[in-house]
Amino acid sequence: MQATRERNPLVSVVLPSFNHRRFVSNAIRSVYRQTYRPIELIIIDDGSSDGSAETIREFLNDAPPPKGISVHFSAQKNCGAPATINEGIEKASGAYIAILNSDDAYFPERIEECVATARNRNSRLVFTYVEPIDAQDKPLVSEHRWRSWYYDAMMQELDVSPSVGFVLLTRNIAVATGNLFFQRELYDEIGPFADYRYAHDLDFIMRSLELEEPALVRRPLYWYRLHDANTIDVADEVIDAELEQIYRRYFIATLAERPRNPVAPTFANWPSCMSVTFGPTSRGLNRAIDGLVETPKSAPPAERKQPIAAQRAATPQGAAITLVSHELSRTGAPKLALDVARSMVSAGAKVNLISLVDGPLRDDFERIGIPVKVLQRRPLRQTASGQFLIKCARLIGRLDRWGALRAAAVRTLNALRMLILYPHIHDRVLINSFASWPIALQIIQFRRRARISWYIHESYDPDLAMRAPAARQIFQKASKQSNVNFLFGSDGTRRVWASYGYDGQVRYWSGLPSNVANGKSAPHQDDRPLARRRSRMVLTVGAGTPRKGTPTLIEAFAYGRSAGLIDDDVELVIVGCLPPSWHGLTRDLLVRTHRPDLRGKVRLVGIVEASELERYYARASVYVQSSTMECLPLALLDAMAHGLPIVSTDVDGCAEAIVDGVCGLTVPPRDIRHLAEAIGRMLANPAEARMWGDAARSRFVTMFSLEATADALFRSLFPEGTTVLPETSTAPALTATDAVWLEHSDPKQRVPGAG
Numbered sequence: 001m002q003a004t005r006e007r008n009p010l011v012s013v014v015l016p017s018f019n020h021r022r023f024v025s026n027a028i029r030s031v032y033r034q035t036y037r038p039i040e041l042i043i044i045d046d047g048s049s050d051g052s053a054e055t056i057r058e059f060l061n062d063a064p065p066p067k068g069i070s071v072h073f074s075a076q077k078n079c080g081a082p083a084t085i086n087e088g089i090e091k092a093s094g095a096y097i098a099i100l101n102s103d104d105a106y107f108p109e110r111i112e113e114c115v116a117t118a119r120n121r122n123s124r125l126v127f128t129y130v131e132p133i134d135a136q137d138k139p140l141v142s143e144h145r146w147r148s149w150y151y152d153a154m155m156q157e158l159d160v161s162p163s164v165g166f167v168l169l170t171r172n173i174a175v176a177t178g179n180l181f182f183q184r185e186l187y188d189e190i191g192p193f194a195d196y197r198y199a200h201d202l203d204f205i206m207r208s209l210e211l212e213e214p215a216l217v218r219r220p221l222y223w224y225r226l227h228d229a230n231t232i233d234v235a236d237e238v239i240d241a242e243l244e245q246i247y248r249r250y251f252i253a254t255l256a257e258r259p260r261n262p263v264a265p266t267f268a269n270w271p272s273c274m275s276v277t278f279g280p281t282s283r284g285l286n287r288a289i290d291g292l293v294e295t296p297k298s299a300p301p302a303e304r305k306q307p308i309a310a311q312r313a314a315t316p317q318g319a320a321i322t323l324v325s326h327e328l329s330r331t332g333a334p335k336l337a338l339d340v341a342r343s344m345v346s347a348g349a350k351v352n353l354i355s356l357v358d359g360p361l362r363d364d365f366e367r368i369g370i371p372v373k374v375l376q377r378r379p380l381r382q383t384a385s386g387q388f389l390i391k392c393a394r395l396i397g398r399l400d401r402w403g404a405l406r407a408a409a410v411r412t413l414n415a416l417r418m419l420i421l422y423p424h425i426h427d428r429v430l431i432n433s434f435a436s437w438p439i440a441l442q443i444i445q446f447r448r449r450a451r452i453s454w455y456i457h458e459s460y461d462p463d464l465a466m467r468a469p470a471a472r473q474i475f476q477k478a479s480k481q482s483n484v485n486f487l488f489g490s491d492g493t494r495r496v497w498a499s500y501g502y503d504g505q506v507r508y509w510s511g512l513p514s515n516v517a518n519g520k521s522a523p524h525q526d527d528r529p530l531a532r533r534r535s536r537m538v539l540t541v542g543a544g545t546p547r548k549g550t551p552t553l554i555e556a557f558a559y560g561r562s563a564g565l566i567d568d569d570v571e572l573v574i575v576g577c578l579p580p581s582w583h584g585l586t587r588d589l590l591v592r593t594h595r596p597d598l599r600g601k602v603r604l605v606g607i608v609e610a611s612e613l614e615r616y617y618a619r620a621s622v623y624v625q626s627s628t629m630e631c632l633p634l635a636l637l638d639a640m641a642h643g644l645p646i647v648s649t650d651v652d653g654c655a656e657a658i659v660d661g662v663c664g665l666t667v668p669p670r671d672i673r674h675l676a677e678a679i680g681r682m683l684a685n686p687a688e689a690r691m692w693g694d695a696a697r698s699r700f701v702t703m704f705s706l707e708a709t710a711d712a713l714f715r716s717l718f719p720e721g722t723t724v725l726p727e728t729s730t731a732p733a734l735t736a737t738d739a740v741w742l743e744h745s746d747p748k749q750r751v752p753g754a755g
Contacts, residue, residue: 010038011111012039016088019049021052027104039069044087047075052102086193132226177193182208199243203246244288246284248291267591323370325355328355329360336489343710344714356436373424430453454484457493461496488506490656492656494506538570538623540573541623544577554572565679573603573616622645624647624679625639643696650666
């Protein structure tokens with residue numbers, strides 16, 4: 001510390017040389033030209049095979065160092081850059097350490113400004129802007145790809161990032177080891193450069209970020225050379241693997257313990273603008289972040305068993321239907337569309353699909369022979385077809401004087417537009433989810449003879465999503481058309497829409513046959529004393545959006561543990577977390593679940609295949625549905641099918657599935673205390689929980705299984721031709737448990753017209 005208080009503390013420059021004979025003399029010369037004194041230059045040739053060591057000796061013999069600069073040179077067998085840098089630092093005597101790559105160079109005033117910045121800002125790590133040059137010392141042109149990347153990093157630091165650390169995390173604006181200038185005491189505290197061949201500089205930076213924020217000098221004071229021998233160009237996969245290790249270590253460390261640096265780039269400090277504007281840009285960073293969420297290795301998606309409903313109902317001969325979806329992710333509504341499509345294909349119908357957005361579920365549709373049309377992601381005006389339509393529209397605009405001709409031209413133009421966007425639509429259309437309205441309104445408007453069923457799963461005022469007055473007007477008019485039929489996934493959702501003037505039929509759908517769990521009792525149903533059992537699992541599936549109530553569930557679990565309602569041997573498993581590299585909610589969950597009161601007690605699991613999901617249901621002791629708004633979640637129905645004791649919020653369709661005190665427990669949404677008490681009650685009373693689980697399974701079989709729901713849905717889609725076979729199917733009769741439910745249920749909740 002005494003040395004740093006001197007007027008001009010000694011700066012040790014460590015210059016590791018390796019196969020840069022063309023450039024190393026220029027690097028040494030740039031140290032000689034520094035405006036700062038005193039400097040100690042330590043040059044180590046790391047086993048160069050191109051004559052670099054001889055070139056260095058010749059230069060030092062021909063050009064003795066200026067006054068105030070001492071030089072130490074040695075050559076060794078190749079050990080790698082990190083080991084060579086560490087050796088140079090161990091030999092150094094300076095209070096400050098500067099590194100210079102042998103193919104780069106310093107601006108004359110670099111060390112002077114770095115020392116001044118370190119002192120003025122009380123910073124132990126400093127770096128500057130760089131000036132990229134080519135092998136002939138010429139600056140890179142503005143349109144060069146690397147310079148464009150660097151400009152983005154500069155703009156991120158200036159206008160987006162809350163700290164310099166975030167730019168170092170996502171883009172490493174420091175660029176190279178040679179741009180690092182630091183106090184020796186920082187090196188002594190965080191340790192030497194790690195043995196990473198390509199990313200040892202970033203590892204050193206990330207470890208320093210845990211302690212403090214570095215200082216950035218917004219002036220180019222380092223010439224960074226891009227040439228054919230740059231190691232950064234030769235092994236992208238190896239570099240990504242190193243980055244992944246470095247980032248994972250950093251995030252695990254900062255999740256386990258709050259960094260000393262209050263503005264360190266951690267999930268707790270991660271602003272939403274970072275994900276949208278710049279976000280993670282390297283595969284290594286993405287992999288490291290996403291690897292913090294458990295992702296089981298799954299077998300290829302397994303086909304469901306032949307739907308039993310196909311044995312009970314047959315569509316009309318040659319029946320065909322078009323399905324419409326807003327997206328194709330592996331989430332509730334698209335999965336429901338897939339299950340409906342699979343059942344229709346099994347029943348003999350011809351099916352095709354139109355979707356607004358592509359996704360992984362597309363492969364599942366195509367695997368069962370369903371052609372998929374995904375609309376263009378670019379606006380129509382940016383396509384050749386769109387430009388043609390625009391020209392036609394301009395021509396039509398000149399026909400104002402001839403009203404009949406103009407009307408005919410408009411009809412023709414709309415017909416062309418429909419052919420371009422939707423090349424083939426059957427006379428029967430099933431629109432899945434209100435979120436599909438951008439496609440649905442066009443089909444309704446221009447296919448007036450088609451019989452359209454709109455299957456709605458959202459429990460809110462449609463005006464919340466449909467803001468454009470013109471769209472609302474089309475929707476309101478369509479709702480009165482005889483060829484448009486509204487279907488609702490739960491009666492709770494139907495009642496919400498009926499209050500806004502849109503009513504229809506309730507059609508439950510789980511896509512699951514009654515024997516999905518083979519009638520086996522779940523392993524939690526065990527009368528052994530709790531002390532003899534292995535750790536128990538509280539399970540929830542689906543954490544992609546805040547409406548799933550996952551933060552409330554986590555806080556309820558924490559409260560239950562602290563209040564003695566939930567034993568220490570219980571773990572909470574949350575399945576369906578979206579990748580944290582781009583999903584802010586999952587990052588928030590990671591931060592919360594790594595705090596001391598929950599550390600090691602909560603597992604976050606990514607999206608898994610249905611076949612893999614069976615494993616989680618089979619191990620669960622209690623299933624929790626903590627949603628704040630929900631039509632009728634498929635995961636909840638799956639838990640019922642597996643006979644799990646269930647705690648659910650009493651929102652929308654959840655209250656229809658789980659009758660409080662009969663086949664589970666219900667609590668108000670966002671109610672931490674009551675949710676914790678309900679989970680604790682389930683865990684503390686295994687016999688009672690088993691009774692509720694059995695009741696939930698019986699209720700599922702009677703009301704929500706394929707056998708109980710497929711006929712009603714098929715009759716809605718094909719009312720004039722669906723053939724129902726004689727009642728010799730495997731559909732079970734009403735059980736004693738269902739009779740109890742009927743006595744306790746609200747008659748208003750019974751399904752109107754379910755058939």
